[in-house]
């Protein structure tokens with residue numbers, strides 16, 4: 501099918517883009533999720549605001565120890581970044597699971613976050629990393645945590661006139677090790693469940709789950725147990741209690757345990 505008619509705008513600056521957004525518009529980033537929705541007429545915006553010419557939104561920088569990812573940064577740029585591999589290895593471990601190289605060449609980090617697909621890998625890794633999401637509209641700035649941003653399947657707290665402009669990832673605690681594992685029936689397909697972990701024994705434990713809920717979920721009780729010295733198998737059991745049914749519980753338990761073991765716990 502072909503998309504329904506829409507107006508097309510391709511601004512060069514963030515300020516211009518923000519002025520163009522309204523209740524009937526939709527921003528276009530890499531188009532890897534939005535274009536199929538337009539073609540099937542599942543999405544029928546009156547106006548598309550193409551972000552691809554806005555160079556100020558595509559960057560990876562380290563400032564005051566934190567990683568700043570411009571929303572328009574291609575997933576492939578994150579995958580190839582030495583800075584990211586050296587300081588935020590969880591992102592480097594996660595990104596090869598996102599679709600195929602062709603998808604990652606066009607797909608953006610911000611698009612993956614804003615689309616909020618329940619099986620998307622980057623939102624789960626960013627949840628484990630305590631990322632902060634910077635949103636802008638004309639005259640307003642908001643900074644949200646993952647649990648404030650992701651509100652349901654394909655649903656975020658973003659308003660129609662707002663753009664996700666940056667993702668800020670704090671530095672990892674000293675000595676932290678990380679791992680991402682998932683189960684997908686075919687490599688490159690969306691996964692059924694997954695787990696991202698960040699652990700520094702005795703100091704820090706973060707476990708984020710994919711597939712236990714419709715949004716990325718932190719397994720707070722399992723994290724506390726790990727900090728108190730629980731074995732990976734016990735923490736994995738506690739994390740799996742958040743999954744909705746027996747099959748998923750078994751899968752989540754196995755994935756969390758594997759992730760913790762890969763991270764050296």
Ligand SMILES: Cc1cc2nc3c(=O)[nH]c(=O)nc-3n(C[C@H](O)[C@H](O)[C@H](O)COP(=O)(O)OP(=O)(O)OC[C@H]3O[C@@H](n4cnc5c(N)ncnc54)[C@H](O)[C@@H]3O)c2cc1C
Nearest residue numbers: 527529530531532533534599607608611612614620621664
């Ligand atoms: C064959 C195939 C396989 C895939 N497999 C996977 C997979 O295994 N795992 C996975 O995670 N993803 C997968 N994807 C999706 C891919 O990661 C997309 O790139 C991603 O979901 C959307 O990013 P995008 O830049 O293409 O955004 P677009 O498709 O352009 O936009 C997606 C949505 O986000 C909104 N949006 C985009 N940028 C912003 C912004 N800055 N502010 C506010 N709203 C914004 C758009 O309006 C739209 O609603 C796959 C895609 C394909 C085609």
